[in-house]
Amino acid sequence: MMEKSVNLTARAPGAAPRISLRKNIEKLSMVFVFIALLLGMEVLQSGFLTLDNISLIFLQAAVRAILAVGAMLVIISGGIDISIGTVMSLSMVVMGVGVIDLGLPLGLGFALSVATGLLVGMLNGLLIAYAGLPAFIVTLGMLGIAQGVALTVSNGSSLYGFPESFEVYGGGTLLGVPVPVLIMIGFALLMLFVFHQTKLGRYAFTIGGNEEATRRAGVDVRRYKLAIYMVSGATAGLAAIILAARINSAHPGIGFGYELDAIAAVVIGGGSLMGGRGSVGGAIIGALIMSEIRFALNVLGLSPFIQQIVVGVILIAAVWLDTIRSRRVVGRRS
Amino acid sequence: MALHTPGGARSAPPIVAMRGISKHYGGVAALDKVDFHVGRGEVVALLGDNGAGKSTLIKILAGAVRADQGTVAIDGREVEIGSPAQSKALGIETVYQDLALCDNVDVPTNIFLGRELRRPLLGGVLRLFDRRRMAQETRRLLGDLRINIADIHAPVRDFSGGQRQTIAIAKAVYSDANLIIMDEPTAALGVAQQEQVLSLIENLRARGEAIVLISHNMDDVMRVADRVVILKTGRLVTDRPVSDVDRQQLVRMIVSGVEEPPLRREVLQ
Ligand SMILES: Nc1ncnc2c1ncn2[C@@H]1O[C@H](COP(=O)(O)OP(=O)(O)OP(=O)(O)O)[C@@H](O)[C@H]1O
Numbered sequence: 001m002m003e004k005s006v007n008l009t010a011r012a013p014g015a016a017p018r019i020s021l022r023k024n025i026e027k028l029s030m031v032f033v034f035i036a037l038l039l040g041m042e043v044l045q046s047g048f049l050t051l052d053n054i055s056l057i058f059l060q061a062a063v064r065a066i067l068a069v070g071a072m073l074v075i076i077s078g079g080i081d082i083s084i085g086t087v088m089s090l091s092m093v094v095m096g097v098g099v100i101d102l103g104l105p106l107g108l109g110f111a112l113s114v115a116t117g118l119l120v121g122m123l124n125g126l127l128i129a130y131a132g133l134p135a136f137i138v139t140l141g142m143l144g145i146a147q148g149v150a151l152t153v154s155n156g157s158s159l160y161g162f163p164e165s166f167e168v169y170g171g172g173t174l175l176g177v178p179v180p181v182l183i184m185i186g187f188a189l190l191m192l193f194v195f196h197q198t199k200l201g202r203y204a205f206t207i208g209g210n211e212e213a214t215r216r217a218g219v220d221v222r223r224y225k226l227a228i229y230m231v232s233g234a235t236a237g238l239a240a241i242i243l244a245a246r247i248n249s250a251h252p253g254i255g256f257g258y259e260l261d262a263i264a265a266v267v268i269g270g271g272s273l274m275g276g277r278g279s280v281g282g283a284i285i286g287a288l289i290m291s292e293i294r295f296a297l298n299v300l301g302l303s304p305f306i307q308q309i310v311v312g313v314i315l316i317a318a319v320w321l322d323t324i325r326s327r328r329v330v331g332r333r334s
Numbered sequence: 335m336a337l338h339t340p341g342g343a344r345s346a347p348p349i350v351a352m353r354g355i356s357k358h359y360g361g362v363a364a365l366d367k368v369d370f371h372v373g374r375g376e377v378v379a380l381l382g383d384n385g386a387g388k389s390t391l392i393k394i395l396a397g398a399v400r401a402d403q404g405t406v407a408i409d410g411r412e413v414e415i416g417s418p419a420q421s422k423a424l425g426i427e428t429v430y431q432d433l434a435l436c437d438n439v440d441v442p443t444n445i446f447l448g449r450e451l452r453r454p455l456l457g458g459v460l461r462l463f464d465r466r467r468m469a470q471e472t473r474r475l476l477g478d479l480r481i482n483i484a485d486i487h488a489p490v491r492d493f494s495g496g497q498r499q500t501i502a503i504a505k506a507v508y509s510d511a512n513l514i515i516m517d518e519p520t521a522a523l524g525v526a527q528q529e530q531v532l533s534l535i536e537n538l539r540a541r542g543e544a545i546v547l548i549s550h551n552m553d554d555v556m557r558v559a560d561r562v563v564i565l566k567t568g569r570l571v572t573d574r575p576v577s578d579v580d581r582q583q584l585v586r587m588i589v590s591g592v593e594e595p596p597l598r599r600e601v602l603q
């Protein structure tokens with residue numbers, strides 16, 4: 001506490017809110033981890049460190065980063081949404097049926113994907129905020145429901161036959177930057193605004209810090225919690241578009257497991273499962289590291305089965321670190 | 335807030351007047367036909383042993399609990415207080431011992447929680463939080479109340495218990511409340527931190543704020559209160575100016591629940 005107040009009092013009165021040193025050190029250290037992992041891979045496998053490979057890591061990170069930013073908002077508010085992976089599958093399948101089977105224009109298909117996520121998020125939010133059910137259980141149930149509906153609607157198989165222009169959203173580039181990465185950046189900027197300049201973002205932090213105090217301050221906490229889960233669902237719908245474009249089809253089983261990556265990315269990026277802490281930048285760095293690890297495991301020739309194990313271990317380790325970190329924070333209280 | 339003139343005080347209706355308030359929990363009478371009022375600029379200490387009904391009484395004012403019987407009048411007008419939001423709308427602010435602040439965010443965010451200041455951008459297309467003004471207002475408020483906080487942008491968890499309590503009280507004061515209720519604001523605080531909170535209450539009293547203070551500390555009560563109200567197992571024991579009691583008498587009445595005759599100052603001196 002002492003060492004903090006030293007650099008704090010130096011700030012001019014009325015200055016913009018201080019960007020916490022500790023939070024930045026955490027984020028910066030994650031950037032170093034990202035770079036160290038790249039260098040480590042280069043040592044293991046010389047010739048790894050190419051611009052193409054780095055570009056690929058970013059490209060593959062786009063879907064995870066978008067999911068992670070949505071998950072970050074939920075987790076900051078002290079909640080959890082483990083349905084985002086299968087909701088992404090469901091959104092994708094609904095979009096596939098709309099565009100491929102019904103011949104809707106792509107734009108409408110995109111809207112359908114986001115709307116599907118929004119709707120599922122609304123169901124989650126209503127059950128959690130208004131019926132008072134635990135977020136973990138509600139979204140666990142929804143994970144199963146979304147998966148089941150996705151499989152039913154698609155008859156359990158992939159949907160092919162998107163128009164040619166669709167591929168641009170997965171594989172196209174603009175000024176050398178992959179389109180999914182551009183979408184990710186645009187989405188991140190939008191969410192930066194949501195996090196810091198809207199009541200939704202602000203109250204996500206205060207609800208995560210002290211839900212009762214936020215309620216007593218006259219905030220309609222239930223309404224904001226509902227909105228937070230709707231954003232999370234919509235985010236899954238957006239990520240679904242990019243993922244479908246990348247595989248140029250709608251696969252009903254592809255989303256399951258992405259929730260693990262997203263939640264791990266959130267915790268790696270400085271979010272706390274106890275709520276009240278986290279950032280957009282952290283979620284994106286976390287997602288980059290997760291993609292980097294997946295990419296590295298691929299290059300090293302480890303099977304997707306082994307990768308699942310590694311991701312699970314990383315998630316648990318990250319949460320462990322988070323509990324240690326949180327204990328330290330509580331301990332700083334006098 | 336204007337201080338009342340000695341003549342006008344009598345005629346003006348009290349800020350809050352509760353009459354015949356009863357509240358039962360199963361067979362337990364938490365409150366039994368209690369009368370309670372707070373006048374303008376008055377600091378009323380609400381005393382009693384554990385389970386006396388103090389918290390229940392103020393929760394009725396705060397809209398957290400509904401009375402079984404009795405009436406509540408604000409400024410002489412009878413009202414229903416059905417929810418915390420209604421209580422706030424009636425100008426009553428409650429500072430709970432805990433659950434008052436969000437630890438993870440800074441002081442302005444806490445003070446302005448639920449009533450953020452905003453400024454238009456691009457001719458009102460977007461509205462941004464006016465962080466500068468919220469910070470300025472926070473500094474002005476803390477300065478007015480002589481609360482010493484070096485860095486208002488540190489998360490509230492970085493502050494001591496006493497500082498946190500003063501921030502919570504400042505938050506209530508900023509609402510321009512007619513009545514501020516504090517439930518054991520100095521409990522669980524160290525000596526120096528209690529002093530911080532007490533001198534804040536003294537400042538508020540000097541500004542003419544009406545306050546209900548629940549406390550188990552007789553020294554605090556003797557120091558800041560104008561009037562004391564003692565409850566015992568839900569019944570009113572006494573309601574009198576602080577000048578008519580001393581510390582020992584307060585303690586005896588709290589424990590026994592039997593009202594004692596008022597002290598005669600002249601006899602004492
Ligand atoms: N929600 C409740 N359910 C059942 N009984 C309650 C409830 N709230 C209060 N009571 C009872 O009502 C009585 C008065 O309680 P209250 O909390 O008002 O006392 P208090 O004077 O604030 O005591 P303390 O000094 O311990 O805070 C007690 O007997 C208590 O057990």
Ligand SMILES: [Mg+2]
Pocket residue numbers: 388389390
């Ligand atoms: Mg009590």
